[in-house]
Each structure stands twice: as C-alpha cells, then as structure tokens.
Amino acid sequence: MGRWEPDARGRLASAALELYSERGYEQTTVAEIAKRAGLTERTFFRHYADKRExxxxxxxxxxxxxxxxxxxxxxxxxxxxALTAGLDAVCEVFVDRREYARRRHAVIAANAELRERELIKLASMSAALAAALRRRGVAEPAASLAAEAGIAVFKVGFERWIAADEEREMAQVVRESLDGLRTVARGR
Known part of the structure; x- marks a missing residue:
C-alpha cells in the first residue's frame, strides 16, 4: 500500500491494533506501525501524539x-x-464494531499504562456528564451520582457486550445493565 493512498489515520490505527495484538503494546514501535501502514513516522506524528493515543x-x-x-x-x-438518551447515542457508535472493540479492549487490559488511560477517559466522561446534568438543573450530589452511575452502566454493558459468547446488540446489553442498576436501586 503506497503512502499516497487515502485514510492514513485509519490505516495507522488498524496497523497499530494489529501489531499491539500480535506483539504487545510495549514491544511495538511507532516505526513499525508506520511501516505496517505503508507510511512514514512523520505521517504517524501528524495524526497521533504517541502510540498510546x-x-x-x-x-x-x-x-x-x-x-x-x-x-x-x-x-x-x-x-x-437523560443518561439513557446518552447511552443510546453512544451505543450507535459501536454498531458493527464489536470485533474492533474486543481487540482494543484486550490490548488495554494487558497493559497497566493503558488501563490507567482508560480510567482517566471514563473519569473525564463522568465529569462532563455531571456538568451536563447540572446544566439541566440537577443539583449536587445527584448530578455526580447519576453521571457515575451512567458510566458504570456503560462500562459493565460494554464489557458484557464484548464477551466472546455475547451476540446481542450493544444497546440491548447496555439497557439490560441499566435495568440491573434500577433493580439494585429499588432494593430487589
């Protein structure tokens, strides 16, 4: 594949995931990612700050x-x-991306630095959701509690959805996780 071909960013992402899956995150270099994608290191750094990103x-x-x-x-x-509306929208992003999500999750789970980055991402998302709820008039601590619960539902639903034996759509699995939270909140 030549450097002139389109979608350099996508090619780099695919090459990186392939190499991380094959060799491990730590053992993979930016040079190897660029080479696998048929691009240069310079092109890599035009699209990504580092191999983690x-x-x-x-x-x-x-x-x-x-x-x-x-x-x-x-x-x-x-x-x-309101959080359910957000969860539904997020689930749409993952339609037809289960295999990619499984591979990405496996790479992240195998590396402490990447697990930490994933947790930071989820914490940032929770803070943003709490702010959105406050803008809707939800007072504290309810806004933060609801946002954290929404992220927990997303995380649990996502992990169940990428399980090897799961075949249902992500939206269905996430909704089931949300129903589980409602059951817990009711005390049953």
Missing amino acids: VLFAGAGDLQELFVQAVEGAPESAVPVE
Whole structure:
C-alpha cells in the first residue's frame, strides 16, 4: 500500500491494533506501525501524539456525543432518562464494531499504562456528564451520582457486550445493565 493512498489515520490505527495484538503494546514501535501502514513516522506524528493515543483518539468525540445526547433529552426527562438518551447515542457508535472493540479492549487490559488511560477517559466522561446534568438543573450530589452511575452502566454493558459468547446488540446489553442498576436501586 503506497503512502499516497487515502485514510492514513485509519490505516495507522488498524496497523497499530494489529501489531499491539500480535506483539504487545510495549514491544511495538511507532516505526513499525508506520511501516505496517505503508507510511512514514512523520505521517504517524501528524495524526497521533504517541502510540498510546492511537487507542484513545476517539474518546473526545464519544464524550461529546454522550454529553450532547444528555443535553438534548426532553426537558421533562429525569436524570436517568437523560443518561439513557446518552447511552443510546453512544451505543450507535459501536454498531458493527464489536470485533474492533474486543481487540482494543484486550490490548488495554494487558497493559497497566493503558488501563490507567482508560480510567482517566471514563473519569473525564463522568465529569462532563455531571456538568451536563447540572446544566439541566440537577443539583449536587445527584448530578455526580447519576453521571457515575451512567458510566458504570456503560462500562459493565460494554464489557458484557464484548464477551466472546455475547451476540446481542450493544444497546440491548447496555439497557439490560441499566435495568440491573434500577433493580439494585429499588432494593430487589
């Protein structure tokens, strides 16, 4: 594949995930990623700050989508309903991406630095959701509690969805996780 071919960013991301899966994150260099993608290291650094960011490049967009869906929920929606709108929107991003999500998750799970980065991403998302809920008029600590619960539902649902034996759509699994939280909150 030549350097002139389109979608350099996507090619770099695919090459990185392939190499991380084959060799491990620590053992993979930027030079190897660029070579596998048919590009130069310079091109890599035009798209990504470092080899870690290949795995987290979409985090900001995902967070913004989640926040916008929460903010866009009907005014009459209670916090859990607004978060449900956000969860539904986020699930749409993952349609037809289960195999990629499984591979990415396996790479992250195998590396402490990447697990830490994933936790930072989720904490940032929770803070942004709490701020969105406050803008909707939800007082503290309810806004922060609801946001943390929404992230927990997302995390548990996502991990169940990428399980080897799971075949249902992510939205269904996440909704089931949300129902589980509601059951716990009711004390049953």
